[in-house]
Each structure stands twice: as C-alpha cells, then as structure tokens.
Amino acid sequence: MVVRPGAVTGFLGPNGAGKTTTFRMLLGLVGPDGGSALIGGRRYADLAHPTTVVGAALESASFHPGRTARDHLRTYAPYAGVDDRRCDEVLAQVGLTEAARRRVGGFSAGMRQRLALAAALLGDPQVLVLDEPANGLDPEGIVWLRTFLRHLAHERGRMILVSSHVLGEVQASVDDVVVIAHGRLVHESSLDDLVALASPRVRVASPDPAGFTALAADRGWPVEQDGDDLVLTGGSCAEVGAAAYRAGLEIHGLAEEGGSLEDVFLRLTGAAPGGAA
Incomplete structure (x- = not known):
C-alpha cells in the first residue's frame, strides 16, 4: 500500500x-x-x-x-x-x-x-x-x-x-x-471508489444480455458481465424490472446486492483467507 x-x-x-x-x-x-x-x-x-x-x-x-x-x-x-x-x-x-x-x-x-x-x-x-x-x-x-x-x-x-x-x-x-x-x-x-462499490447493484439473469446492455447504457447504469449474468450498478431491482418491462425484455431473475458501506466492508474482510495477524 x-x-x-x-x-x-x-x-x-x-x-x-x-x-x-x-x-x-x-x-x-x-x-x-x-x-x-x-x-x-x-x-x-x-x-x-x-x-x-x-x-x-x-x-x-x-x-x-x-x-x-x-x-x-x-x-x-x-x-x-x-x-x-x-x-x-x-x-x-x-x-x-x-x-x-x-x-x-x-x-x-x-x-x-x-x-x-x-x-x-x-x-x-x-x-x-x-x-x-x-x-x-x-x-x-x-x-x-x-x-x-x-x-x-x-x-x-x-x-x-x-x-x-x-x-x-x-x-x-x-x-x-x-x-x-x-x-x-x-x-x-480512494473513499469515493469504495463508496461506488456500495451503490445498489442488481444481478440480472436474462436470455437477452445485449438488450439489457443497451438498456443499461440508455439509463446510465454501468454494467459488467459476471458468468452468465449481468451486474448493473446504480439502479434498484424495482427500477431495473420496470425498465425491462417497458422495453419488452425477458427476465429470468433479479437479485439486489450491496447497498451500504458496511455491507462492502463485511464482504471485503470476510473474503480474505488465512488467520489473524
């Protein structure tokens, strides 16, 4: 560091x-x-x-x-x-x-x-x-x-x-x-980058990833591929689901992740292997 x-x-x-x-x-x-x-x-x-x-x-x-x-x-x-x-x-x-x-x-x-x-x-x-x-x-x-x-x-x-x-x-x-x-x-x-990790993230399972990628770009939601799923940052499950419905996109699953700095902190510290120093 x-x-x-x-x-x-x-x-x-x-x-x-x-x-x-x-x-x-x-x-x-x-x-x-x-x-x-x-x-x-x-x-x-x-x-x-x-x-x-x-x-x-x-x-x-x-x-x-x-x-x-x-x-x-x-x-x-x-x-x-x-x-x-x-x-x-x-x-x-x-x-x-x-x-x-x-x-x-x-x-x-x-x-x-x-x-x-x-x-x-x-x-x-x-x-x-x-x-x-x-x-x-x-x-x-x-x-x-x-x-x-x-x-x-x-x-x-x-x-x-x-x-x-x-x-x-x-x-x-x-x-x-x-x-x-x-x-x-x-x-x-930076603290700002850590705060960004705490922004609402929605995991999307859909047979139309290209459609969701275009939807995310239109709404200003950063999107990344994670295995077969897409992860959108900045919107809630309700917002993503409503936008997908209006766009006629098929959804097989939505799950919200993160949401607070405490959640991010616990996720980061809980993921490290090994014993205490």
Missing part, C-alpha cells in the same frame, strides 16, 4: 486483522516476514531525525500516572529536539491547556488519547501514524479529531495514516482507504 501526502488514509480492518502489527513494522518495532515498510523511501531506523519525519501514537501508549500532562511531554521533548514552549503549543493544539498541570492518572480515556496525539506532534512531523485515535473520545471529541486531522492533511500537507475497525467512524474524515483482513491487503482505493 502507498499513503500519499496531503491526505488522510483510513487503515481499516476488524479486530485482530493486523493493523497494530503493521504499524509496529512501519516503526521498526517488529520485523516483517517479507517485503519492506518505508517512510519516504527509507526505513524508520535509517531516519536521521525520526521525530521530525514521523509521529506515532500506538494503541499501547502508556503514561506515568503521577506525572502531569506537561511533564509527560517534557520527558519526550529532548528526543524531539524541542523545548518547553513546544510542549505548551501541542497541548493547546489538542485542547489540553487547562489540564496541562493535572496528573495523568486522573485523565479520562479521551484525554489520554489527546495527550498521546500531543506527544506524536512534538517534532512537527510530516507523517502521522495513529492507531485507533478515536477510542475513548466522546462525540464532540470525534468531530474535533476529524476536523483537526483534515486540517493537518489538506492545509498543511501532512501524510496521515489512521487505523480503525469501524468504517463509519472514519468515513467522514478520510480521503483514501486501505482494508486488511487476516493479515492480508484486501482493498486499496
């Missing part, structure tokens, strides 16, 4: 699909069995100043409960080559200024997610790798996260890779999607 600058890419898959493992390979924490994981064409271990190139917040992020939010960031600041002022800047970016001097042990799950994001932002990296960042956020926090990530990508040209096991959670914020299941890549496209 390839993640492009200036876009938010949703890295999707059911629990156990291998999303966190993939992120750990990207960050050099585990080695892949084959292939390579590169950031800007280089391995993470070969980056001279990694915190200015990539910022990451993995699902396993931990915090010392006795430290304040500001002190947590100050612990990492020397590795990012930044000072205390930058710590305050990123706390403001994620909405934690008022909680800067509170001990992390008293933070909610959503506040911990924001603090993990602040730590990832310390070096002002060009790439953000975020593992399930919406976990623990309330609805207001989720809306804030979507807006913030889209701003970083679209206005500041950042490359953002966000994992989730809930398609609807990221649908409003991503530009591209990568879907894995059982440790295997099963789909990679």
